[in-house]
Amino acid sequence: MKLMNLKRVGNQTVVFENPPVILSSYSVVGPKEGQGPLGKTFSKIWQDNTNGNKSWEVAESKMLEEAMQGAVSQAKVKADELDFMLAGDLLNQIISANFAARTLGFPFIGIYGACSTMALSMAMGSMLIDGQFARNVLVGVSSHHDTAERQYRSPTEQGSQRAMSAQWTVTGAGSLVLAQTGVGPRITAATIGRVLDYGEKNVNNMGAAMAPAVADTILNHMKDLNRTPGDYDLIASGDLGQVGIQLAKEVLKRSGVETANQFQDCGVMIYDPSQDVHAGGSGCACSSVVFAGEIMQKLISKQYQRVLLVGSGALHSPTSALQGESIPGVGHAVVIEA
Amino acid sequence: MPGQNLRPPNLNITPQEYHNLTMSMTPKPNVIRNSWRAFLVGGLICAIGQVMINLLTMAGLERIEAATAATAILILLGALLTGLGVYDEIGKFAGAGSIVPVTGFSNSIVAPALEFKREGYVMGVGARLFTVAGPVLVYGIATSIAVGIIYYLLHF
Numbered sequence: 001m002k003l004m005n006l007k008r009v010g011n012q013t014v015v016f017e018n019p020p021v022i023l024s025s026y027s028v029v030g031p032k033e034g035q036g037p038l039g040k041t042f043s044k045i046w047q048d049n050t051n052g053n054k055s056w057e058v059a060e061s062k063m064l065e066e067a068m069q070g071a072v073s074q075a076k077v078k079a080d081e082l083d084f085m086l087a088g089d090l091l092n093q094i095i096s097a098n099f100a101a102r103t104l105g106f107p108f109i110g111i112y113g114a115c116s117t118m119a120l121s122m123a124m125g126s127m128l129i130d131g132q133f134a135r136n137v138l139v140g141v142s143s144h145h146d147t148a149e150r151q152y153r154s155p156t157e158q159g160s161q162r163a164m165s166a167q168w169t170v171t172g173a174g175s176l177v178l179a180q181t182g183v184g185p186r187i188t189a190a191t192i193g194r195v196l197d198y199g200e201k202n203v204n205n206m207g208a209a210m211a212p213a214v215a216d217t218i219l220n221h222m223k224d225l226n227r228t229p230g231d232y233d234l235i236a237s238g239d240l241g242q243v244g245i246q247l248a249k250e251v252l253k254r255s256g257v258e259t260a261n262q263f264q265d266c267g268v269m270i271y272d273p274s275q276d277v278h279a280g281g282s283g284c285a286c287s288s289v290v291f292a293g294e295i296m297q298k299l300i301s302k303q304y305q306r307v308l309l310v311g312s313g314a315l316h317s318p319t320s321a322l323q324g325e326s327i328p329g330v331g332h333a334v335v336i337e338a
Numbered sequence: 339m340p341g342q343n344l345r346p347p348n349l350n351i352t353p354q355e356y357h358n359l360t361m362s363m364t365p366k367p368n369v370i371r372n373s374w375r376a377f378l379v380g381g382l383i384c385a386i387g388q389v390m391i392n393l394l395t396m397a398g399l400e401r402i403e404a405a406t407a408a409t410a411i412l413i414l415l416g417a418l419l420t421g422l423g424v425y426d427e428i429g430k431f432a433g434a435g436s437i438v439p440v441t442g443f444s445n446s447i448v449a450p451a452l453e454f455k456r457e458g459y460v461m462g463v464g465a466r467l468f469t470v471a472g473p474v475l476v477y478g479i480a481t482s483i484a485v486g487i488i489y490y491l492l493h494f
Binding site: 162 | 353364453
């Protein structure tokens with residue numbers, strides 16, 4: 001029997017036959033993100049990082065819940081027509097997503113792609129819809145500065161200096177409703193990344209660990225679709241930060257892909273340098289709230305015609321880092337057209 | 339090793355070249371500024387300790403008692419400033435200058451104590467209290483035992 005391979009193109013790209021529509025987007029962020037340059041683009045800003053919850057972990061889960069509920073109510077989709085919920089976060093066993101799914105009650109697929117989870121969820125949600133396995137899919141991710149600090153680094157009140165290349169985990173949650181039909185920007189293609197490891201071991205330089213994987217995904221995406229970066233109004237990496245994006249640009253250049261100012265990083269966009277975040281923002285929420293806010297608004301106003309969102313993930317754990325393993329990276333890309 | 343099992347196209351850079359590129363593009367810490375700040379704040383904390391010892395001696399304590407009391411007060415101050423959320427700000431400025439003195443040790447105990455209260459007093463605070471300070475204690479005590487044995491043998 002000949003294998004069917006209708007929607008897959010080239011190495012690792014899928015092109016959707018009936019591109020899923022992004023019906024709605026909703027973002028909730030913490031105070032620091034609210035004070036940043038994109039403050040006005042977020043749907044909701046919390047006044048503090050716990051918002052009255054008993055722990056940071058509970059707060060993160062509630063934040064995700066709020067973002068997902070916001071996206072559902074904005075999309076005006078009936079609950080019984082929402083077929084799947086795809087969500088993930090950074091905490092062990094993705095508890096933020098699990099607990100949000102417990103409240104929301106939709107059939108749930110938990111996803112872990114570290115900080116690339118938003119782009120990965122968008123790609124998989126689109127596959128579910130274009131594959132006619134679902135009518136509407138709810139996707140969402142969260143991260144929280146304080147929960148990430150205590151899991152990956154040290155207690156938050158401990159007095160130490162952060163490295164210049166270190167990044168600041170974004171407190172926030174972003175969510176979208178993807179649908180078979182409707183009005184809104186459409187997800188037209190996705191490139192699933194492969195895991196690349198160039199030997200970076202420094203957990204304070206996550207951008208350097210992820211940059212090759214992001215560059216590889218962009219390189220293959222362009223090749224698979226026979227496009228150049230000039231075909232995009234914006235190529236936004238998830239959270240490479242200031243160090244990582246420079247590295248990704250240089251690696252791409254050496255591999256024959258020239259990018260210009262249209263290649264930006266959500267981690268650089270979300271904070272102002274005066275906010276003392278060193279190399280920029282990171283975390284699942286970083287790309288999700290920048291996409292759900294700023295990028296969606298510019299797609300809706302047609303300021304952007306075509307955007308490539310490349311989620312970037314560092315696939316390590318505190319245990320693997322302590323055991324001397326290097327940090328594998330991954331980049332997942334989705335094309336969104338106005 | 340990247341590239342071995344990957345279908346082309348692949349990135350045109352070797353791990354060694356990438357490592358060199360990362361080194362050249364990663365901002366370096368400002369060693370001179372950081373050292374100066376560490377010297378300033380570390381010195382200030384020690385000077386405060388010395389003033390306490392002098393005052394306590396003047397108040398009639400033996401020198402060794404005064405030193406112990408001053409240390410206890412510094413530990414208390416370190417804990418208080420950690421609880422008030424100030425010590426991590428000092429640490430961000432001073433680096434090793436506020437980690438090495440006894441106030442930094444106090445910070446390294448109180449910070450996990452605050453943080454892990456939500457996981458309960460036994461498996462949270464109890465089990466995690468020494469996550470930061472533990473290694474210092476283990477190797478500090480081990481070193482003191484080794485030095486003690488050497489000292490004993492030399493004076494045998």
